[in-house]
Amino acid sequence: MPGPVLRRRGFLSATAGLAAALTLAACGDGTETARPAAGSSAPAGQGWSFTDDRGKKLELAQPPAKIVAQVGSAAALWDFGVRPVAVFGPHKLKDGAKDPQAGNVDIAKVEGLGNVWDEFNVEKYISLQPELLVSSMYVKDTLWYVPEKSKDTIEQIAPTAGIMLTGKSATEVIGTYEELAASLGADMRGVPEAKARMEAATKQLAQFKDLKILLMSGGPDQMWVVNPPEYPDIVHLTAAGLDVVTPSKVDEGGFFQTLSWENADTYDADVILYDTRTQSLKPEEMLKKPTFAKLPAVEAGQLYPWRAEVPFSYQGYAAFLEELVANLKKARPLG
Template structure:
């Protein structure tokens, strides 16, 4: 990862985190038991959260609880990179229903969180390299440090879902957790139909062989080109036929390119982070403006959306719509 730039910061606010080395979607037994008796769930760090009943009061990271809300589970408290009203994943939601105990990364009002009496706290874990390795010496995403994480864990068990591999796996894992906390199979299956339809639309849109790159650009730093293999959403797009050239370099997730050298990376489409320079600002950079995608007006938003059927269907549909109106220019 380049300098202090974090994945979530530019995708809508991401970062690296957390615990244990596990395989693509986590390791070991991950069954959840529920009903009138005990409930348990083994997360992607290998830790098992155990309660005497199914959790109903769930707090957690904005990115994660957005998915639960999309499935009908309203969280009791939130923390994250931004306030909920500034997070696109909560557009149209009455965020007054949620107690926001953290509106800046790593700043969590522990007393306010405890006052909401959560049964469970949901967050994400990010790998430290392309192998998908999680590092137990690093805090889970959303926490300033391990001490803060331990303090929060004393309030309620923490469940972490890993943001690695393909988005298809992460979305399925999120649905698995949603089912464990009581979301009906009928609800999940209904939303999955829309998700599958959006994926088919994107597969058709990539049939013309369009190439793309996703970037986060800053005036003083140049352009950070994301590596599709390291980003779950981008990886899932390539599985549907989107051609995504490897930007090179040995660094995890990003290849940093100077403004002078951005012309070496020519694609039909450029996707720009919503947390970095805007499309308009990019086009004001002379070297970027000479890229084929820029000259053709094929510069579109790169959206970070929650890893659930609802949010992903919406984002994939928007991407497909942009690709449908694009053409080969390289």
């Protein structure tokens, strides 16, 4: 997934200065239930503490209620019942519609502090009098979508919590968001049911162990083959029994291997899962690349979506895995 200084819109690298190509897109399960704002169910006057993935212990006199979050973190927290007052990162498409990455967040009810890489309205952030900022991390100590140029100012305004993604499984990341949400007083409505759905769908993945699966993203001049260990969702899939292609040589940063479209046939696969993020090429665009169009999986119609930035919540993963199971049931080994 990503790294610092990255315009990450696709595969982000953990190396500063490495630019990435694609915008993230995720998909929640579309359900919305009335839940209290963060902190509303926490006992009044009780102290609050949370240790984030930087090993940083955050302590306040009471649970923070005014929370600002990077859109991926906002989507995860929203499903646990936390309602941020503002988001930053890709949450609105060019036509004004909600970016799928925002999951179930009601973008009409939150402030937007920035929608693209390196955009963060510090003045508006200060005016909101935030009590906590939450963001994911692809590189330890680097909060995703918090601009380097204004990082110091932003971190002086309110405590910040960083949730690490790289090198972890989806269940670990979801568990951290669950812990944070619980500490903030969220009521967790719907969580047990969603967790059961996620677990049931996960168990079904083992039946597809005979399928060789390649996950990729496409750009105008090249394609990227993902490196499974760096992605929480793919770590989850491989742990559940899926056989996912691991590139033999990854780019600097470790997140993926870049190939020209002429070399799209470098790896054999029965199934190809394509990145659905906003600026990744759509299937009809990739099919115009002759080498890609002739791949056995493509010719067999075994080309299915990869929801590369699913919210780290049980709701988000239940929907993602159920869709994947339904698609893989249509596939067959091609060897």
